[in-house]
Amino acid sequence: MNHLLEIKDLNVIFHIFGADVQAVRGISLQLNKGETLAIVGESGSGKSVTSKAVMGLIPNPPGEIATGEILFEGRDLVKYSKKQMQKVRGKEISMIFQDPMTALNPTMKIGKQIMEGLIKHQSLSKHDAKKRAIELLQLVGIPNPEKRVDEYPHQFSGGMRQRVVIAIALACNPKILIADEPTTALDVTIQAQILDLMRDLQEKTGTAIILITHDLGVVANLAQRVAVMYGGKIVETGTLDEIFYNPKHPYTWGLLSSMPKLHAKTDKLLAIPGTPPDLSNPPKGCPFAPRCPHAMKVCTEHMPAYTELSATQKAACWLLDERAPKVDPPTTIGVGGES
Amino acid sequence: MTAKSNAEVTKELFVPAYLSDTESEKISGKSVSAWKDALRRFLTNKGAMLSMIILTVIILLALIGPHIFGYDIDNQDVSRANLPPKIEGLTWLPAFSGYENGVDIYKEKNISKNYWFGTDQFGRDLWTRTWKGTQISLIIALIATLADVLIGVVYGGVSGYFGGAVDNALQRILEVIAGIPSLVWIILLILIMQPGLITITIAILATSWLSMARIVRGEMLKLKNQEFVLASRTLGAGDGRIIFKHLIPNSLGMIIINTMFSVPNAIFFEAFLSFIGLGIRQPQASLGSLINDGYQMLQIHPYQTLYPGIIISLLLICFNIMGDGLRDAFDPKLRR
Amino acid sequence: MIRYILKRVGYMIVTFYVVITLTFLAMKMLPGTPFKFANRLSPEQLNQLKHYYGLDQPIPIQYLHYLWNFIHGNLGGSFQYGMQPVTEFLFQRFPISLQLGFESMIFGTVLGIFLGIVSGIYRGRFLDWGTVTLAVVFISIPSFIFAAILQYFFSVQIRIFPVIGWSGPMTHVLPVVSIGVGVMATIARFMRTEMVEVLNQDYIVTAQAKGLSTNAVIFRHAIRNAMIPIVTVIGPLTSAVVTGSLVIENIFAIPGIGSQFVDAIVTNDYPMIMGTTELYAGLFIVTILIVDVLYGVIDPRIRVSGGKSI
Ligand SMILES: Nc1ncnc2c1ncn2[C@@H]1O[C@H](COP(=O)(O)OP(=O)(O)OP(=O)(O)O)[C@@H](O)[C@H]1O
Ligand code: SF4
Ligand SMILES: [Mg+2]
Numbered sequence: 007m008n009h010l011l012e013i014k015d016l017n018v019i020f021h022i023f024g025a026d027v028q029a030v031r032g033i034s035l036q037l038n039k040g041e042t043l044a045i046v047g048e049s050g051s052g053k054s055v056t057s058k059a060v061m062g063l064i065p066n067p068p069g070e071i072a073t074g075e076i077l078f079e080g081r082d083l084v085k086y087s088k089k090q091m092q093k094v095r096g097k098e099i100s101m102i103f104q105d106p107m108t109a110l111n112p113t114m115k116i117g118k119q120i121m122e123g124l125i126k127h128q129s130l131s132k133h134d135a136k137k138r139a140i141e142l143l144q145l146v147g148i149p150n151p152e153k154r155v156d157e158y159p160h161q162f163s164g165g166m167r168q169r170v171v172i173a174i175a176l177a178c179n180p181k182i183l184i185a186d187e188p189t190t191a192l193d194v195t196i197q198a199q200i201l202d203l204m205r206d207l208q209e210k211t212g213t214a215i216i217l218i219t220h221d222l223g224v225v226a227n228l229a230q231r232v233a234v235m236y237g238g239k240i241v242e243t244g245t246l247d248e249i250f251y252n253p254k255h256p257y258t259w260g261l262l263s264s265m266p267k268l269h270a271k272t273d274k275l276l277a278i279p280g281t282p283p284d285l286s287n288p289p290k291g292c293p294f295a296p297r298c299p300h301a302m303k304v305c306t307e308h309m310p311a312y313t314e315l316s317a318t319q320k321a322a323c324w325l326l327d328e329r330a331p332k333v334d335p336p337t338t339i340g341v342g343g344e345s
Numbered sequence: 346m347t348a349k350s351n352a353e354v355t356k357e358l359f360v361p362a363y364l365s366d367t368e369s370e371k372i373s374g375k376s377v378s379a380w381k382d383a384l385r386r387f388l389t390n391k392g393a394m395l396s397m398i399i400l401t402v403i404i405l406l407a408l409i410g411p412h413i414f415g416y417d418i419d420n421q422d423v424s425r426a427n428l429p430p431k432i433e434g435l436t437w438l439p440a441f442s443g444y445e446n447g448v449d450i451y452k453e454k455n456i457s458k459n460y461w462f463g464t465d466q467f468g469r470d471l472w473t474r475t476w477k478g479t480q481i482s483l484i485i486a487l488i489a490t491l492a493d494v495l496i497g498v499v500y501g502g503v504s505g506y507f508g509g510a511v512d513n514a515l516q517r518i519l520e521v522i523a524g525i526p527s528l529v530w531i532i533l534l535i536l537i538m539q540p541g542l543i544t545i546t547i548a549i550l551a552t553s554w555l556s557m558a559r560i561v562r563g564e565m566l567k568l569k570n571q572e573f574v575l576a577s578r579t580l581g582a583g584d585g586r587i588i589f590k591h592l593i594p595n596s597l598g599m600i601i602i603n604t605m606f607s608v609p610n611a612i613f614f615e616a617f618l619s620f621i622g623l624g625i626r627q628p629q630a631s632l633g634s635l636i637n638d639g640y641q642m643l644q645i646h647p648y649q650t651l652y653p654g655i656i657i658s659l660l661l662i663c664f665n666i667m668g669d670g671l672r673d674a675f676d677p678k679l680r681r
Numbered sequence: 682m683i684r685y686i687l688k689r690v691g692y693m694i695v696t697f698y699v700v701i702t703l704t705f706l707a708m709k710m711l712p713g714t715p716f717k718f719a720n721r722l723s724p725e726q727l728n729q730l731k732h733y734y735g736l737d738q739p740i741p742i743q744y745l746h747y748l749w750n751f752i753h754g755n756l757g758g759s760f761q762y763g764m765q766p767v768t769e770f771l772f773q774r775f776p777i778s779l780q781l782g783f784e785s786m787i788f789g790t791v792l793g794i795f796l797g798i799v800s801g802i803y804r805g806r807f808l809d810w811g812t813v814t815l816a817v818v819f820i821s822i823p824s825f826i827f828a829a830i831l832q833y834f835f836s837v838q839i840r841i842f843p844v845i846g847w848s849g850p851m852t853h854v855l856p857v858v859s860i861g862v863g864v865m866a867t868i869a870r871f872m873r874t875e876m877v878e879v880l881n882q883d884y885i886v887t888a889q890a891k892g893l894s895t896n897a898v899i900f901r902h903a904i905r906n907a908m909i910p911i912v913t914v915i916g917p918l919t920s921a922v923v924t925g926s927l928v929i930e931n932i933f934a935i936p937g938i939g940s941q942f943v944d945a946i947v948t949n950d951y952p953m954i955m956g957t958t959e960l961y962a963g964l965f966i967v968t969i970l971i972v973d974v975l976y977g978v979i980d981p982r983i984r985v986s987g988g989k990s991i
Binding site: 525527533536609622665666 | 693695700704710814817820821822826829830832833837923931946965966969
């Protein structure tokens, strides 16, 4: 049980308009040193909320962590005070965001935005922090960093800004980097560059990465393990190979078959008919039941429990019960051969 | 799998369940139309609802108030001048006791009738005059707003819809007009015309449509290239039809919100002009001119300013709160 | 940026020219003026008047005449005060109004920004609710009613502040507060909205994710960004402050151009009305220009891109 990060039975609730939105419902995950874990799932499945919970950044009100533990090196971050959490953020765990166009303060110089964390966590002097900022810009591949530290975000292109965001996140050599859809807002060629950069940096620094994405192509590129989320729950988790070659959950099947081709990167791949469940009033059975082509009566009535399929793979689906009819994964799953 | 759930899960449940389309839709939540949603939000806004009630009461009183005692707006009688407010049954309230500085003025002047808001220096019944004045304020607000909506919507609509050179020209004109403070416009107009109800209305009109024109133009620019408009155009709809059938109905939210804000503006300007002596002339009264009259007496008979002052403040506050409420209702981004 | 400023200055000149022309036309359209009040003037004054307006000439010539006079700072003479030059009055009284305006503006802006920030940070709590409610009330109540209330309680009842006048610091309090609360309320509301909006921005989350303290996030990242757009309300506020000063100067007998203007209107002192109108318009136009340029200077997004984004 020596995980770098272990989430146990996490529940996050947002109280809005008298309704309680159960954005995350009993998630458990582990992350080991230096590995990359991908969390995939369609919009609204609770991926970002999970990562914000780890960062201690659930806006409160309206949100709160109702129950659960987030163990970082054995210590429960949920119990941390605001002050203690500030020492973790940016230093031990940091985060990069989806939209580089809005993730940087438009009226503060790039250099200063990188330096802030350094000054706070490593007590560097202004001068040293600036030197380090220039190094970091160099590291993330920004040409002419001495000059560019003194520029403002709007003088940078989208890809360049995402590099800056990565530089900010890596400034204090964190042990965990959470990347929430780091390439979604970028165009295809830039996406590839940013992914390459992240892989490079991970090799150099040994940082563990939680990669959140819609894009299974990105997952295949970067991750060793995958967790598939649906309706605020993890419906299946396993190693990259297990999820891609031996998926057991119908939602994972749906995800994989809606992926046109492994390396064709497109946003619009989640073409599973229907809409995700209303998390303010979640169904009492399997959240995927209304859209599941294999749904059985039991699915709408009872929540399926996890079935351990191997030491590393488990899935929550009634099809895995011995009483269930045998169903084969669709042949449309477009993974075969490649990769 | 816990033992408990296992007990309930029987073999018969493992049969395919086909959910119909309607059912799957029901599960994924019903869609409330934007208008209904806005209305619901507005109706649950306590401040806006309270304002609406207060406004209704004021409007009703403005309609019936002047007829209660049968006085005219200019019924002068010096024998009953400067009487403080007195309401039978409320005399235990200092404000309605008929006493001033510890003296029962009604007894002193031997007057048996009650004047609910008191009388002014000519002995005119202030209750009657105040509600008459409220009528004036409301009428001006109404006319100014109606015309404001018409001019502003048409100007902005034409500018935004046709775009190009038309838009450019209209925008330059608008920029110049807006470059001059509305007070200056209003005073220039009032100098040319004789002070009075119509002049004030025109003067307020001359400037208040500007913001409406801007907003409607912005909406037009935003809407005119959206799919449903393009679709309608492909089907051969003319400009007029597109503007009135599609664009204006879709900008209605913004138009209503902006109207709600131009009403208090019109009321304020009328009061302001009447207060500095450019508005309604004697013996006519508006809330502004009543406050002005009363203001001369502020140190001796503060009640003469008090009631018109309270009513105009309530009018302005309530309209503004309702405007805020509508804006929040239509623009959920700003709610909470 | 330079090109942008030049363009704005161009608009400004056009607008001002329109104002001058309009005042001229208004003058021409006045019923029976300026001789409507001829009985109040001596024969030489009448002659002077005739000469000033070139009344014996056709209207286009009169117009050029008027422009010529205007460019040379000659706004004519006041009817009320025996044809003394209007400019003299304006020069004498404008500084007082300017001071009143500035003091009100500063009072309102400082308090408003503070309230707006607090309200935005504590959004949804009682403090926020109180500020928002207070702001609506202060925006709604006309300054002259507010002034009457203040005067009645603080000057007539408890006699802390003088009823009227403009001599020592004590005399400034009530007029400045009367005009300033409206400014305060407007700015507080605006600042609150901006603050709420900025606090919802992604870069605030980035700042929090760096591990900065709440104070650092608010002071270094939120407030600065929220405050920049405040500059844009200064234009409309100037206009509101001018409107307010008209009545407030009258109520408190402050010898500024506002009270002079109201006097002029009531006594039909047309040259004075025209001159003051032009001064107000000029003031407003220049304010808008300054605000525009200032906005470009303090917001690096506009500054660097050369004002393209406007
Ligand atoms: N600040 C918030 N206030 C209220 N509800 C929230 C908030 N943040 C998230 N939620 C709710 O939590 C649920 C999960 O949102 P989350 O952002 O985690 O989805 P996601 O999986 O990251 O989706 P996406 O792929 O679109 O980023 C959503 O239904 C959303 O309504
Ligand atoms: S539990 Fe039932 S509804 Fe859910 S995924 Fe499995 S088969 Fe489909
Ligand atoms: Mg997300």
